[in-house]
Amino acid sequence: MLRLGILGSTRGTDMLALISAIKTNRLNATINLVASNKHDAIILQRAKEYHLKTLYLDPKQTDYHQKLSSAFKNANINMIILIGYMKILPTSFINDWQNKIINVHPSLLPAFAGGINNNVHEAVLNAGVKETGCTVHLVTEQIDAGPILLQKKCAVLPNDTVETLKQRVQTLEGEALIEVLMQGVF
Missing domain, CATH: 3.40.50.170 (Formyl transferase, N-terminal domain)
Known part of the structure; x- marks a missing residue:
């Protein structure tokens, strides 16, 4: 089973399609964490409406990407989906999740x-x-x-x-x- 982590900065429209596919058993997956670098991102509001675990991290923190990676690991994620994520991921994050990040x-x-x-x-x-x-x-x-x-x-x-x-x-x-x-x- 896929254990998805979603990373987004905007509305998260594509997340709704994933939620629907999971709820109708079309997709054998769970969404374990929805994270954003924007505290007011609509994707977080939408995730909460579906009772999904959410996380906002301030991107100004020097260890932002390290904390983000740890949060995904702690949520037992095995695939990260970027949905309207408006930030460039550093090499260290990409290496931590080699071939496990889809955009x-x-x-x-x-x-x-x-x-x-x-x-x-x-x-x-x-x-x-x-x-x-x-x-x-x-x-x-x-x-x-x-x-x-x-x-x-x-x-x-x-x-x-x-x-x-x-x-x-x-x-x-x-x-x-x-x-x-x-x-x-x-």
Whole structure:
């Protein structure tokens, strides 16, 4: 059974897809800890609504990542999922969790690598591409450059806005995360 730790800074929309898959027995996993570097992150509020254990750590602490790693180890986590986590993980943290950290990126990497949240969708629209999607990949020291586990695609529609495109891509993100975790392709 997967024992997931989720690390997020934003709304945690993809976490809701994971919770649903777990509750319907589609995904054999538990979410043991949801952690954030933002005390007011909506992901923490949502986790509490589902009675999940949450943790806020102040990222200004000099030993922030060490405490975060310890918290995940103490929660008996065997896979960390980054969901809208707006901080770069240091090499020491990545090494502690080698091949155990998955990120979901809102584009078809390597296209639009390094971008975050709405900036990616805006860049997609500005580039005039006809197709976008999401990428689930292992986290390495290079940002958005780890081994790709799965990509899901969708069309960019002529009338798309950042928000409509984001909603469509986020639906794919949840599906992709579940698929990767179900297949254990990491």
